[in-house]
Amino acid sequence: MALIPMIASGTAAVVFLLFLCYQAWRQSGNAVGIEPLSPVDLEAFRNLTDPEEVRFLRTNLLPKEFRKVQRMRLRAAEAYLSVISQNAGRLVAMGRSMSAHADAETAAAGLDVVYRAFQLKLWCSLSLLKLNVTMMFPTLLSPSSRIADRYLDVSSLTASLPKKLAA
Amino acid sequence: MISLRIVGLYLWVAPHVLLAAVAAVMFQRRRHRDFPIFFSYLLFEILQFCVLFAMYRQLVPVAASTYRTIDLIGRAGSIALRFGIIQEMLEAPVARSAPLRRTVNRMLRWSAAVLALLALGFIGTVYSWSLREMTVPAYAINQALNVVQCGLLALVFLWHRYLGLKMQKFAVGIALGMGLVAGLEPLLHALADSRAVSPGIVNLLPTGAYHVAALIWLYFASVPEELTSDSAVASFPEARKWALDLGRFTWH
Numbered sequence: 430m431a432l433i434p435m436i437a438s439g440t441a442a443v444v445f446l447l448f449l450c451y452q453a454w455r456q457s458g459n460a461v462g463i464e465p466l467s468p469v470d471l472e473a474f475r476n477l478t479d480p481e482e483v484r485f486l487r488t489n490l491l492p493k494e495f496r497k498v499q500r501m502r503l504r505a506a507e508a509y510l511s512v513i514s515q516n517a518g519r520l521v522a523m524g525r526s527m528s529a530h531a532d533a534e535t536a537a538a539g540l541d542v543v544y545r546a547f548q549l550k551l552w553c554s555l556s557l558l559k560l561n562v563t564m565m566f567p568t569l570l571s572p573s574s575r576i577a578d579r580y581l582d583v584s585s586l587t588a589s590l591p592k593k594l595a596a
Numbered sequence: 597m598i599s600l601r602i603v604g605l606y607l608w609v610a611p612h613v614l615l616a617a618v619a620a621v622m623f624q625r626r627r628h629r630d631f632p633i634f635f636s637y638l639l640f641e642i643l644q645f646c647v648l649f650a651m652y653r654q655l656v657p658v659a660a661s662t663y664r665t666i667d668l669i670g671r672a673g674s675i676a677l678r679f680g681i682i683q684e685m686l687e688a689p690v691a692r693s694a695p696l697r698r699t700v701n702r703m704l705r706w707s708a709a710v711l712a713l714l715a716l717g718f719i720g721t722v723y724s725w726s727l728r729e730m731t732v733p734a735y736a737i738n739q740a741l742n743v744v745q746c747g748l749l750a751l752v753f754l755w756h757r758y759l760g761l762k763m764q765k766f767a768v769g770i771a772l773g774m775g776l777v778a779g780l781e782p783l784l785h786a787l788a789d790s791r792a793v794s795p796g797i798v799n800l801l802p803t804g805a806y807h808v809a810a811l812i813w814l815y816f817a818s819v820p821e822e823l824t825s826d827s828a829v830a831s832f833p834e835a836r837k838w839a840l841d842l843g844r845f846t847w848h
Contacts, residue, residue, distance in 0.1 A: 455765045525689065
């Protein structure tokens with residue numbers, strides 16, 4: 430019976446060390462620049478997560494039809510969220526770079542971008558989780574529309590940055 | 597043939613000489629400012645070694661119980677500092693923002709608590725077959741802390757991957773070295789349990805792993821950091837290009 434802890438510990442250690450080597454190899458690759466942000470159709474995304482729209486569909490469609498349509502809408506919203514999440518990650522990287530800028534104002538703006546983009550990234554992860562649960566029970570749960578507001582919050586800040594950087 | 601005693605002595609002394617070299621390289625390259633806890637850990641390890649070595653060689657005559665107590669305090673200090681290093685690496689992407697650092701700290705505490713529970717569950721399950729192994733609580737605690745440390749080191753890599761950020765080369769080296777030391781422990785315990793390798797050799801393996809870790813740290817401390825996406829905005833044209841990209845974020 431002493432064989433079981435031995436094999437379990439040994440296997441866990443080997444798996445961990447392989448994981449570590451793989452991650453270190455990935456991280457030690459050549460540094461690439463920040464990828465450009467992907468465009469997001471905000472209006473379409475807001476529409477997909479609008480509770481009024483959900484209510485309208487619920488009252489005008491048969492339950493079976495509603496579930497089918499709502500699942501399709503949720504899948505589309507998930508795709509948008511993934512893009513927003515990717516963009517948020519890139520914004521964190523951009524903000525970090527800007528926070529190290531020699532100009533104090535740009536550095537402060539960069540720090541603000543990091544803070545909000547980081548929050549957006551976390552919010553996106555939580556929303557994706559909720560979206561997946563909602564996909565299982567489309568009649569019981571509705572997707573959160575607050576993510577669009579957060580998105581607007583960060584986008585309004587980032588929209589002001591071109592002026593600051595171009596100044 | 598070199599006796600195991602001489603090899604053991606070498607593996608005790610050599611890693612600490614290497615640690616002193618790592619500390620010197622860090623200081624010379626001003627890297628102690630980026631990784632203050634890791635730098636403190638190096639100094640603590642060197643100091644701890646000097647004290648214990650002096651006691652061992654009877655340069656400072658003390659009772660065996662005093663030696664054991666100081667050794668235990670040293671080990672506890674090393675473990676605490678290693679957790680501090682992990683925190684330092686997790687905080688690195690958001691180091692300039694105090695609220696985000698607090699968020700990361702909360703995440704670290706929760707992750708550590710969950711990992712500790714999982715580790716205790718794992719150790720309890722695998723050793724429930726041989727309760728004899730669990731009679732020494734220190735053994736179980738050490739194993740649990742190693743598992744937690746391994747889990748948190750994995751989290752450091754996943755965290756950077758999640759944020760899409762590249763780690764500094766030196767941070768990769770620190771994580772790799774620490775992971776090697778913490779991750780090999782269960783394998784060494786498994787080897788010791790199997791009795792396939794002589795206990796004398798198995799006892800040398802942890803110090804051997806530490807020697808390799810010190811070499812990894814020395815290598816990564818010496819390697820120059822390349823300019824990554826995390827560095828400051830390199831030029832005005834680049835900043836303008838970003839500004840244009842940022843505009844696309846709100847595309848309708």
